[in-house]
Amino acid sequence: xxxxxxxxxxxxxxxxxxxxxxxxxxxxxxxxxxxxxxxxxxxxxxxxxxxxxxxxxxxxxxxxxxxxxxxxxxxxxxxxxxxxxxxxxxxxxxxxxxxxxxxxxxxxxxxxxxxxxxxxxxxxxxxxxxxxxxxxxxxxxxxxxxxxxxxxxxxxxxxxxxxxxxxxxxxxxxxxxxxxxxxxxxxxxxxxxxxxxxxxxxxxxxxxxxxxxxxxxxxxxxxxxxxxxxxxxxxxxxxxxxxxxxxxxxxxxxxxxxxxxxxxxxxxxxxxxxxxxxxxxxxxxxxxxxxxxxxxxxxxxxxxxxxxxxxxx
Amino acid sequence: xxxxxxxxxxxxxxxxxxxxxxxxxxxxxxxxxxxxxxxxxxxxxxxxxxxxxxxxxxxxxxxxxxxxxxxxxxxxxxxxxxxxxxxxxxxxxxxxxxxxxxxxxxxxxxxxxxxxxxxxxxxxxxxxxxxxxxxxxxxxxxxxxxxxxxxxxxxxxxxxxxxxxxxxxxxxxxxxxxxxxxxxxxxxxxxxxxxxxxxxxxxxxxxxxxxxxxxxxxxxxxxxxxxxxxxxxxxxxxxxxxxxxxxxxxxxxxxxxxxxxxxxxxxxxxxxxxxxxxxxxxxxxxxxxxxxxxxxxxxxxxxxxxxxxxxxx
Amino acid sequence: xxxxxxxxxxxxxxxxxxxxxxxxxxxxxxxxxxxxxxxxxxxxxxxxxxxxxxxxxxxxxxxxxxxxxxxxxxxxxxxxxxxxxxxxxxxxxxxxxxxxxxxxxxxxxxxxxxxxxxxxxxxxxxxxxxxxxxxxxxxxxxxxxxxxxxxxxxxxxxxxxxxxxxxxxxxxxxxxxxxxxxxxxxxxxxxxxxxxxxxxxxxxxxxxxxxxxxxxxxxxxxxxxxxxxxxxxxxxxxxxxxxxxxxxxxxxxxxxxxxxxxxxxxxxxxxxxxxxxxxxxxxxxxxxxxxxxxxxxxxxxxxxxxxxxxxxx
Numbered sequence: 001x002x003x004x005x006x007x008x009x010x011x012x013x014x015x016x017x018x019x020x021x022x023x024x025x026x027x028x029x030x031x032x033x034x035x036x037x038x039x040x041x042x043x044x045x046x047x048x049x050x051x052x053x054x055x056x057x058x059x060x061x062x063x064x065x066x067x068x069x070x071x072x073x074x075x076x077x078x079x080x081x082x083x084x085x086x087x088x089x090x091x092x093x094x095x096x097x098x099x100x101x102x103x104x105x106x107x108x109x110x111x112x113x114x115x116x117x118x119x120x121x122x123x124x125x126x127x128x129x130x131x132x133x134x135x136x137x138x139x140x141x142x143x144x145x146x147x148x149x150x151x152x153x154x155x156x157x158x159x160x161x162x163x164x165x166x167x168x169x170x171x172x173x174x175x176x177x178x179x180x181x182x183x184x185x186x187x188x189x190x191x192x193x194x195x196x197x198x199x200x201x202x203x204x205x206x207x208x209x210x211x212x213x214x215x216x217x218x219x220x221x222x223x224x225x226x227x228x229x230x231x232x233x234x235x236x237x238x239x240x241x242x243x244x245x246x247x248x249x250x251x252x253x254x255x256x257x258x259x260x261x262x263x264x265x266x267x268x269x270x271x272x273x274x275x276x277x278x279x280x281x282x283x284x285x286x287x288x289x290x291x292x293x294x295x296x297x298x299x300x301x302x303x304x305x306x307x308x309x310x311x312x313x
Numbered sequence: 314x315x316x317x318x319x320x321x322x323x324x325x326x327x328x329x330x331x332x333x334x335x336x337x338x339x340x341x342x343x344x345x346x347x348x349x350x351x352x353x354x355x356x357x358x359x360x361x362x363x364x365x366x367x368x369x370x371x372x373x374x375x376x377x378x379x380x381x382x383x384x385x386x387x388x389x390x391x392x393x394x395x396x397x398x399x400x401x402x403x404x405x406x407x408x409x410x411x412x413x414x415x416x417x418x419x420x421x422x423x424x425x426x427x428x429x430x431x432x433x434x435x436x437x438x439x440x441x442x443x444x445x446x447x448x449x450x451x452x453x454x455x456x457x458x459x460x461x462x463x464x465x466x467x468x469x470x471x472x473x474x475x476x477x478x479x480x481x482x483x484x485x486x487x488x489x490x491x492x493x494x495x496x497x498x499x500x501x502x503x504x505x506x507x508x509x510x511x512x513x514x515x516x517x518x519x520x521x522x523x524x525x526x527x528x529x530x531x532x533x534x535x536x537x538x539x540x541x542x543x544x545x546x547x548x549x550x551x552x553x554x555x556x557x558x559x560x561x562x563x564x565x566x567x568x569x570x571x572x573x574x575x576x577x578x579x580x581x582x583x584x585x586x587x588x589x590x591x592x593x594x595x596x597x598x599x600x601x602x603x604x605x606x607x608x609x610x611x612x613x614x615x616x617x618x619x620x621x622x623x624x625x626x
Numbered sequence: 627x628x629x630x631x632x633x634x635x636x637x638x639x640x641x642x643x644x645x646x647x648x649x650x651x652x653x654x655x656x657x658x659x660x661x662x663x664x665x666x667x668x669x670x671x672x673x674x675x676x677x678x679x680x681x682x683x684x685x686x687x688x689x690x691x692x693x694x695x696x697x698x699x700x701x702x703x704x705x706x707x708x709x710x711x712x713x714x715x716x717x718x719x720x721x722x723x724x725x726x727x728x729x730x731x732x733x734x735x736x737x738x739x740x741x742x743x744x745x746x747x748x749x750x751x752x753x754x755x756x757x758x759x760x761x762x763x764x765x766x767x768x769x770x771x772x773x774x775x776x777x778x779x780x781x782x783x784x785x786x787x788x789x790x791x792x793x794x795x796x797x798x799x800x801x802x803x804x805x806x807x808x809x810x811x812x813x814x815x816x817x818x819x820x821x822x823x824x825x826x827x828x829x830x831x832x833x834x835x836x837x838x839x840x841x842x843x844x845x846x847x848x849x850x851x852x853x854x855x856x857x858x859x860x861x862x863x864x865x866x867x868x869x870x871x872x873x874x875x876x877x878x879x880x881x882x883x884x885x886x887x888x889x890x891x892x893x894x895x896x897x898x899x900x901x902x903x904x905x906x907x908x909x910x911x912x913x914x915x916x917x918x919x920x921x922x923x924x925x926x927x928x929x930x931x932x933x934x935x936x937x938x939x
Contacts, residue, residue, distance in 0.1 A: 036654075040678070046388055048387040048412065052416050056351065064685060072695075084905060095912070273404065277396065277397075277398045286407075294415060361699075361717070362725055610728065611725075
């Protein structure tokens with residue numbers, strides 16, 4: 001495995017989920033696997049869980065992790081090939097990625113989309129610039145369109161807690177005050193479908209996700225209907241994909257509350273965090289036993305560890 | 314010991330002081346005590362001494378330290394329970410602290426007060442939110458009202474250099490151009506009194522500290538009188554406590570100079586740094602053999618090491 | 627060796643170049659040399675290559691590196707002796723450097739010039755304040771007037787790739803949109819001359835470098851003439867030295883292109899990065915086999931490792 005940027009296939013996903021569960025049981029199982037290797041954790045955007053869980057994962061594998069907040073500590077990056085660099089951008093991604101490629105054994109990159117250039121975001125332009133110019137194995141720490149380590153952690157969480165082989169998993173859109181990327185929603189959908197769960201996606205009309213990620217899911221615009229009998233409810237905001245990057249309306253009524261789960265009494269509720277309390281999800285749910293958000297966040301360590309270990313092998 | 318956030322009692326203080334002195338003699342005395350453990354150093358405000366001395370202390374104990382500048386690298390935190398998070402704050406302290414609690418073995422936190430909400434600051438609201446929601450042992454790296462690792466380092470310094478069992482220790486207010494928190498002054502007073510020193514506090518009227526921290530000290534408004542025969546003079550600015558967070562007047566005449574120490578010829582002068590030279594304290598004192606500021610800063614390593622080792626035991 | 631801030635003499639340069647080449651062959655050759663030692667990497671300005679290559683170099687020597695972005699994570703520094711600190715600066719360099727001196731075994735410092743105070747910059751004021759007040763061995767990670775680790779890496783690169791004992795090395799000024807410091811140009815000139823290469827410097831009139839660094843080089847205002855038969859062409863912008871810190875004119879025609887290298891068919895092209903593509907240097911050169919920029923950047927690790935190991939010995 002050279003890149004860890006997306007869902008590949010069910011077999012690999014199963015392997016990674018099992019590996020993550022083994023690491024959760026015994027974090028130091030492969031404590032020398034990464035010895036003498038270095039991973040560069042590159043951030044073009046803020047992070048809490050992703051950075052620290054990946055640092056810990058690397059450390060558990062005996063690997064040195066070096067964090068670089070490229071947006072703050074380093075030089076503003078030019079992304080366009082052929083640009084005449086006479087503006088604010090100080091260094092071209094070609095050159096920066098090339099250098100980082102010669103300093104590390106593996107790179108891991110967080111690069112949010114601009115939400116202003118649909119085609120560039122859709123082809124995961126920045127991520128692919130890093131892959132192309134670094135020449136290294138690369139792990140996505142959330143790109144323009146995917147957040148695979150989050151989704152792997154989510155699949156691990158479902159695997160641990162499901163009470164039937166093919167649980168009903170509902171991805172429900174939630175209100176937010178800002179235009180939010182599609183990465184978590186895309187990835188969750190891609191992985192949940194790929195792992196064989198019964199997936200329903202519900203959102204107000206106009207918030208359809210890119211179909212590349214939702215093939216195999218049921219799209220249901222009636223939230224109440226979608227939530228009925230759910231085993232797992234994944235709450236997430238995203239901005240419009242068709243009217244790219246827009247907030248179409250506030251839709252406060254889409255916030256998930258206990259009231260809405262009356263017909264899904266056993267539903268576990270998931271969110272990748274950070275969560276806007278009482279906007280996306282009510283306190284009553286987040287602070288109840290239904291909530292898996294802390295469980296998911298903890299599994300981020302072992303998901304990252306599984307992904308890194310697969311690349312190291 | 315689960316929390317290291319305040320002065321507990323003389324016996325524990327003496328233990329910590331002795332431990333710090335042992336580590337100063339032999340920094341690697343307990344070099345495997347923290348093996349396999351992780352400490353998260355969380356900063357909501359800038360730091361130089363505190364961050365680096367704590368990193369070194371952890372490393373001396375064989376422990377992995379991970380620094381997170383939460384104000385810069387991560388998400389803006391909502392602190393209020395029940396908040397409807399439709400403004401600038403991205404993540405609730407409940408969720409962030411919970412996640413960090415599952416990633417580390419010990420947390421250490423710097424959280425300055427706003428100086429705009431007296432009751433919230435007085436009850437050390439942010440610190441206690443982290444304690445409550447992380448579920449981990451926590452070390453204060455300066456909270457709204459205390460700076461215990463600084464005070465322990467100060468007590469170690471006095472212990473090393475005192476020439477009588479019960480030295481006269483004077484805490485003297487100094488001018489400053491900004492509204493400064495009370496944490497260092499509170500803690501120093503609390504520790505110096507608790508350790509059995511003879512403590513005098515001197516400041517212009519109106520700058521009385523919170524009485525919780527000064528019980529047992531002599532309050533003397535006449536600076537000259539207060540300084541007479543001092544063995545140790547601790548210089549520090551703080552804003553008003555009663556008229557909360559206010560600068561009442563500039564009082565430039567309160568700057569400590571050699572002239573003011575004529576009746577305290579052997580006084581050693583202390584300050585926690587950073588110090589405003591020639592505003593709080595004159596160059597002539599800071600650059601003279603009276604000054605213990607570098608000595609104190611160096612002891613920060615061993616104070617932190619003593620505190621961490623007590624928690625690890 | 628106590629300081630690594632400039633070119634000392636050819637013998638030491640040769641030793642360091644050979645050492646760097648040995649480390650390139652075998653990075654872990656001296657993997658325990660720095661055991662139990664700590665290096666503080668202090669940045670007053672952004673960095674990518676310098677920070678990470680130095681971190682890796684320290685790690686290869688078994689040494690703990692702690693990075694402090696003093697401009698962002700710590701307190702604004704007052705540099706002037708005797709200042710009355712009643713403005714924005716929070717801590718005096720004396721005090722900060724003193725503390726850092728007691729926390730580390732070696733310091734490494736990046737401090738760009740203001741380009742507004744010629745005499746202060748010319749005497750490398752900030753660097754020398756750190757040296758004076760820290761009392762520690764210090765490595766320059768680019769000061770006001772020199773960038774020695776870059777130049778050592780450049781000399782290693784030339785040593786590896788030269789095809790005659792005394793290659794023709796041309797330093798050619800390049801256009802830029804900002805006023806850029808002289809450090810890289812000064813150091814490269816100082817080292818290339820000191821290492822015995824045949825050095826030509828070419829730039830528009832008015833951009834003469836400080837003569838301290840160019841003694842022994844040929845100054846040639848005709849770029850085409852200067853470039854003829856070059857073996858190595860080092861491209862770099864700098865602002866005027868005489869009219870200190872000024873951009874005299876844009877001189878777009880000075881950008882290096884293939885066309886300009888017609889009479890230097892075998893010339894290898896060097897740049898320290900970050901480079902403004904199609905402003906300083908054309909894409910066609912940077913993306914061609916002529917370009918050594920990635921090679922140079924990779925050699926930064928081994929140059930840093932050689933310098934640190936010399937100080938440790």
